[in-house]
Amino acid sequence: MKLPQVLAFDVFGTVVDWHGSIAREVDAMGLGVDGDEFALAWRAGYQPAMQRVRSGELGWTLIDDLHRMILDDLLRRFGIHHLDEAARQHLNRAWHRLDPWPDSVAGLTRLKSRYMICSLSNGNLGLLAAMAKRAGLPWDCILSAEVFRAYKPDPATYLGVAKVFGVAPQEVMLVAAHHDDLAAARACGLRTAYVERPLEFGPRHPKDVSPQPGCDVHATDLVALADLLRC
Amino acid sequence: MKLPQVLAFDVFGTVVDWHGSIAREVDAMGLGVDGDEFALAWRAGYQPAMQRVRSGELGWTLIDDLHRMILDDLLRRFGIHHLDEAARQHLNRAWHRLDPWPDSVAGLTRLKSRYMICSLSNGNLGLLAAMAKRAGLPWDCILSAEVFRAYKPDPATYLGVAKVFGVAPQEVMLVAAHHDDLAAARACGLRTAYVERPLEFGPRHPKDVSPQPGCDVHATDLVALADLLRC
Numbered sequence: 001m002k003l004p005q006v007l008a009f010d011v012f013g014t015v016v017d018w019h020g021s022i023a024r025e026v027d028a029m030g031l032g033v034d035g036d037e038f039a040l041a042w043r044a045g046y047q048p049a050m051q052r053v054r055s056g057e058l059g060w061t062l063i064d065d066l067h068r069m070i071l072d073d074l075l076r077r078f079g080i081h082h083l084d085e086a087a088r089q090h091l092n093r094a095w096h097r098l099d100p101w102p103d104s105v106a107g108l109t110r111l112k113s114r115y116m117i118c119s120l121s122n123g124n125l126g127l128l129a130a131m132a133k134r135a136g137l138p139w140d141c142i143l144s145a146e147v148f149r150a151y152k153p154d155p156a157t158y159l160g161v162a163k164v165f166g167v168a169p170q171e172v173m174l175v176a177a178h179h180d181d182l183a184a185a186r187a188c189g190l191r192t193a194y195v196e197r198p199l200e201f202g203p204r205h206p207k208d209v210s211p212q213p214g215c216d217v218h219a220t221d222l223v224a225l226a227d228l229l230r231c
Numbered sequence: 232m233k234l235p236q237v238l239a240f241d242v243f244g245t246v247v248d249w250h251g252s253i254a255r256e257v258d259a260m261g262l263g264v265d266g267d268e269f270a271l272a273w274r275a276g277y278q279p280a281m282q283r284v285r286s287g288e289l290g291w292t293l294i295d296d297l298h299r300m301i302l303d304d305l306l307r308r309f310g311i312h313h314l315d316e317a318a319r320q321h322l323n324r325a326w327h328r329l330d331p332w333p334d335s336v337a338g339l340t341r342l343k344s345r346y347m348i349c350s351l352s353n354g355n356l357g358l359l360a361a362m363a364k365r366a367g368l369p370w371d372c373i374l375s376a377e378v379f380r381a382y383k384p385d386p387a388t389y390l391g392v393a394k395v396f397g398v399a400p401q402e403v404m405l406v407a408a409h410h411d412d413l414a415a416a417r418a419c420g421l422r423t424a425y426v427e428r429p430l431e432f433g434p435r436h437p438k439d440v441s442p443q444p445g446c447d448v449h450a451t452d453l454v455a456l457a458d459l460l461r462c
Contacts, residue, residue, distance in 0.1 A: 064397065116360065116361075116364065118360070124395075125372060125374075125378070125395045126395045126396045126397050128372075129347065129349070129371050129372035129395075129396070130347075132371065132372075133347065133371050140360050140363065140364050141356060141359075141360035141363075141373050142372050142373065143356075146378075146395075147356070147377075147378055164355075164356045164357045164360075164377075165357045165360070166295065166357050
């Protein structure tokens with residue numbers, strides 16, 4: 001395999017542990033709800049919210065604002081009525097405070113020594129920058145749906161990475177823990193690396209991480225990816 | 232002074248030495264032209280080229296492409312006809328290989344310990360990312376005219392930084408070696424820091440770096456700025 005020039009990373013689930021981080025924050029708030037369930041419910045609102053933007057029902061909306069819309073609805077459903085505006089804003093920014101998987105910083109640091117590494121996330125730039133600063137994610141560049149004003153899996157996002165760096169699509173590799181994201185990138189001519197994240201949805205909801213055809217690389221984590229990509 | 236949350240940096244001239252870097256590359260190519268003059272002439276084409284975009288004469292165009300248009304014209308004017316396409320592309324990317332001023336990496340690293348630090352440059356994302364990777368500029372986030380599809384001094388760029396980070400304009404400070412850039416940022420409500428770069432145009436063309444009214448901070452370099460901003 002000819003090696004790529006640029007590695008673009010999905011972030012939520014691939015680089016950071018959204019489920020564990022959100023569940024821990026919610027549990028620590030003592031709201032009387034189950035953090036595991038709350039985290040899953042919050043994330044479950046994510047694709048439908050983006051779909052309202054894709055369909056044109058909502059204009060272009062940042063993920064911070066979609067997260068907040070979902071949160072306000074969730075708090076009603078979970079019967080939590082006493083959180084004031086400041087507490088809601090703070091809780092909503094839990095998505096800026098997601099912890100990396102244990103291998104992420106070491107793996108990215110090695111990969112950065114040989115490749116241009118960037119995020120390619122539906123998360124907004126401010127969220128991704130705050131997360132990277134707190135978690136020590138050593139991006140060469142933060143790219144987001146916000147730059148392309150389109151959410152993955154819109155081809156404008158995958159092809160946008162190639163255009164930003166002035167390279168051909170096949171010189172970009174998308175790294176993700178989600179086969180649908182990778183398949184959409186392949187359809188645009190990118191190369192793809194699957195990363196196993198069996199605990200993405202928490203230990204009570206193990207995920208099938210078996211290989212699927214089509215990927216150029218299948219890695220157990222980002223340190224293993226650095227080995228496979230000869231860093 | 233209440234301290235800002237975000238420091239946004241002009242790049243060409245403020246963080247990196249475009250004149251010295253371009254002049255050195257041109258001199259090393261042995262083209263029989265004076266590197267100092269060639270660098271000044273290339274840069275002199277920059278504002279007029281952006282003005283063609285601002286006026287609508289040209290559609291949205293990345294700085295890489297504007298640099299190339301100026302370069303092709305300059306090579307004709309300087310009587311250099313033998314450079315092939317690969318050599319022109321390589322020379323054009325000299326703008327990706329600009330060296331930082333001696334204080335830049337140390338100053339940014341200290342400032343990063345307390346503030347969110349980002350670029351706010353008319354340079355395109357790919358250029359800024361390649362430059363940062365080579366020079367070791369430790370940006371938390373690379374912001375560019377390309378993100379806002381508007382060149383400085385368009386208010387969309389200065390106000391765009393505040394929007395990206397979800398803060399008020401007065402919580403952002405623009406750091407630049409150019410008073411016109413700073414004045415435009417102030418008109419949008421940002422705070423401003425002037426940085427002296429007396430050698431921006433090379434030792435044969437010293438620049439007046441005396442203080443002008445209106446700036447919140449006047450610093451001799453980025454290490455001095457870190458002192459002034461209590462890092």
